[in-house]
Amino acid sequence: MTPTTIGIIGTATLFILLFMRMPVGFLMAIIGFVGFGYIVSFDASLHLVAKDMFAVFGSYSLTVIPLFVLMGQLAFHSGISSRLFDTAYKLIGHLPGGLAMATIGACAGFAAICGSTNATAATMAAATLPEMKRYNYKPELATGVVAAGGSLGILIPPSVIFIVYGILTEQSIGDLFLAGILPGIILSILFILSIIIWVKLRPELGPRGPKTSFKEKVASVSGVSETLVIFILVMGGLFGGIFTPTEAGAVGAFATLIVALLRRNLSWKGFSDALFETTRISCMIMVIVAGATIFGHFLAISRIPYDIAEWIASFNLPPAIIMCMILGVYFIGGCFIDALALIMLTIPIFYPVVIQFGYDPVWFGVIIVLVTQIGVITPPVGVNVYVVSGVARDVPLNLIFKGVLPMLAAMIIATGILICFPQIALFLPGLL
Amino acid sequence: MISFLRIHNIVARTAEKINWISAAAVAFIMFLTTADVIMRFFGSPFPGTYEIVGLVGALVISFSLPYTSIKKGHIAVEFLVQRLPQTPMRVINMVNAFIAMFLFGVISWQTALYAGSLMESGVVSPTLEMPLYPFVYGIAIGCALLCVVLFMEFLGALLGRETE
Numbered sequence: 001m002t003p004t005t006i007g008i009i010g011t012a013t014l015f016i017l018l019f020m021r022m023p024v025g026f027l028m029a030i031i032g033f034v035g036f037g038y039i040v041s042f043d044a045s046l047h048l049v050a051k052d053m054f055a056v057f058g059s060y061s062l063t064v065i066p067l068f069v070l071m072g073q074l075a076f077h078s079g080i081s082s083r084l085f086d087t088a089y090k091l092i093g094h095l096p097g098g099l100a101m102a103t104i105g106a107c108a109g110f111a112a113i114c115g116s117t118n119a120t121a122a123t124m125a126a127a128t129l130p131e132m133k134r135y136n137y138k139p140e141l142a143t144g145v146v147a148a149g150g151s152l153g154i155l156i157p158p159s160v161i162f163i164v165y166g167i168l169t170e171q172s173i174g175d176l177f178l179a180g181i182l183p184g185i186i187l188s189i190l191f192i193l194s195i196i197i198w199v200k201l202r203p204e205l206g207p208r209g210p211k212t213s214f215k216e217k218v219a220s221v222s223g224v225s226e227t228l229v230i231f232i233l234v235m236g237g238l239f240g241g242i243f244t245p246t247e248a249g250a251v252g253a254f255a256t257l258i259v260a261l262l263r264r265n266l267s268w269k270g271f272s273d274a275l276f277e278t279t280r281i282s283c284m285i286m287v288i289v290a291g292a293t294i295f296g297h298f299l300a301i302s303r304i305p306y307d308i309a310e311w312i313a314s315f316n317l318p319p320a321i322i323m324c325m326i327l328g329v330y331f332i333g334g335c336f337i338d339a340l341a342l343i344m345l346t347i348p349i350f351y352p353v354v355i356q357f358g359y360d361p362v363w364f365g366v367i368i369v370l371v372t373q374i375g376v377i378t379p380p381v382g383v384n385v386y387v388v389s390g391v392a393r394d395v396p397l398n399l400i401f402k403g404v405l406p407m408l409a410a411m412i413i414a415t416g417i418l419i420c421f422p423q424i425a426l427f428l429p430g431l432l
Numbered sequence: 433m434i435s436f437l438r439i440h441n442i443v444a445r446t447a448e449k450i451n452w453i454s455a456a457a458v459a460f461i462m463f464l465t466t467a468d469v470i471m472r473f474f475g476s477p478f479p480g481t482y483e484i485v486g487l488v489g490a491l492v493i494s495f496s497l498p499y500t501s502i503k504k505g506h507i508a509v510e511f512l513v514q515r516l517p518q519t520p521m522r523v524i525n526m527v528n529a530f531i532a533m534f535l536f537g538v539i540s541w542q543t544a545l546y547a548g549s550l551m552e553s554g555v556v557s558p559t560l561e562m563p564l565y566p567f568v569y570g571i572a573i574g575c576a577l578l579c580v581v582l583f584m585e586f587l588g589a590l591l592g593r594e595t596e
Contacts, residue, residue: 018509019509019512019513020512020513020524020527020528021508021509021510021512021513021524021525021528022508022528022531022532023506023507023508023528023532024506024507024508024509025506025507026506026531026532026535029535029539030531030532030534030535033535033538046538046542047542047546049538049539049542050539050542050543050545050546051546053539053543053571053575054490054543054546054567054568054571057489057490057493057494057571058486058487058489058490058567058568058571059486059489060482060483060485060486060489062489063461063485063486063489063492066458066461066489066492067458067461067462067465070458070462243469246465246485247465247468247469250461250462250464250465250466250469251465251466251469253462254462254463254466257462272455275455275456275458275459276451276455278455278458279451279454279455279458279492279495279496279499279500280496280499280500280503280505281505282458282492282493282496283454283492283493283496283497283500283505284500284505284506284507286493287493287497287500287506288507336509336511337509338507338509340507341507380511381509381510381511
């Protein structure tokens with residue numbers, strides 16, 4: 001058998017076993033191990049797994065992952081989410097659908113200190129759903145908005161997926177973070193527009209909230225202060241070249257810890273829960289990174305990525321069509337497979353193709369994050385919908401999926417805009 | 433049957449205890465890195481911070497492997513298998529646990545050998561000249577414990593016992 005044939009068999013086996021509930025990281029490691037052994041030798045393969053494990057687990061640059069995860073976990077326990085929502089709600093809560101719009105605003109703000117889509121959805125659901133219920137918002141609007149708003153968590157920096165993508169493709173994490181900002185803002189605006197239109201059509205979904213005086217509005221703005229300070233500290237240090245990404249994560253986590261302690265929101269139990277959650281999430285991510293590294297070595301030696309790139313090139317299709325096909329894979333795959341796992345599974349295969357066709361690697365990172373986030377709120381595996389339904393136990397799942405639909409339209413439009421105008425993502429990184 | 437549950441509980445408690453090392457290591461990395469950044473601002477950073485952080489980072493991940501697995505924390509595609517009847521689901525769980533056990537057995541064995549060779553050749557970190565082998569042994573231990581957890585999962589599926 002040629003290395004290419006073995007590569008194809010290995011990749012096919014991987015995707016079959018994937019649907020057999022084998023954990024993604026384990027699966028990539030085992031296929032990589034066996035495949036590499038088959039092509040080279042099992043002696044070499046045994047050495048490879050040991051070296052790769054130590055290289056990944058003991059890598060300084062990868063410690064950025066636990067630190068940004070910890071920052072998000074501490075933010076979850078810090079009470080910052082309710083203060084953000086409070087500000088947004090005093091500013092626009094009196095408009096029709098205003099609380100839903102305030103939720104999006106608070107999600108965008110929370111996303112600036114949290115790098116995970118599920119954590120953002122979970123945190124904001126706990127902070128905003130009771131309020132929206134109190135003002136007679138219909139559950140489909142309230143839950144749909146929070147589930148979709150979670151996707152801002154991963155688009156607006158910090159972002160765990162950008163970190164992992166940057167490490168796998170050797171792109172600057174700082175550039176990726178910057179590239180996510182404008183698309184994140186545009187998506188927030190589109191979410192808010194969807195809410196406006198939806199509430200215009202069905203005003204009973206989101207009645208006006210209580211009026212607040214001008215004075216209260218001004219006073220409420222202080223609610224964003226700590227978020228703003230942390231964001232400027234972390235991102236300023238990172239973009240200004242003062243911090244490495246790891247240092248940015250550590251300083252961000254520490255600053256969030258201080259805010260939580262000063263506000264007396266963090267108990268010892270909260271702190272140890274945050275640490276335990278952090279180790280669990282980090283372990284899950286790093287096992288996938290290690291698996292992807294071993295699998296990547298196997299793929300590289302099988303020459304599959306180059307063969308696929310050549311094979312696709314032989315069709316002489318315009319690059320735009322190829323990109324649409326790749327995004328189609330992410331769109332469909334995202335409905336079934338966790339976004340992070342899907343990106344790490346496919347990057348070794350698609351990335352060389354994308355680069356060969358002259359697409360910008362940073363833009364590609366942003367667009368696949370956006371496309372896979374659509375999968376996070378669509379059936380059958382809409383993780384954020386499950387997260388929100390875990391908080392809103394009285395709302396049936398299909399009602400949440402219904403509520404997500406108008407938000408889905410916003411995400412598809414945002415994807416279209418970003419495909420037509422790549423400079424939206426590339427403008428900020430280009431400035432530095 | 434009772435003894436299976438008892439052993440499972442011992443394994444689960446051990447995994448949770450070991451996870452405390454991992455949790456403490458995360459907190460340590462955060463405090464050390466922040467202190468280093470602050471001290472750098474005053475012109476006297478701690479030498480070798482990057483080395484320590486990288487190596488302690490290895491402990492964070494290794495010692496959280498068993499507990500993460502017990503908590504079913506590893507991402508897998510569930511939706512197809514969930515729809516299967518009980519028996520094929522059990523068989524799949526058994527096969528998965530067995531393959532994973534084999535994988536981490538190999539990794540544990542190989543990293544232990546690697547650690548041994550690092551110890552013999554006396555490889556140290558560049559700035560602080562810390563020996564690397566204890567951290568590699570740490571990975572071997574974490575993977576070995578994960579193997580035990582996976583073995584319990586395998587047994588659980590074989591005996592038809594839900595462990596979670």
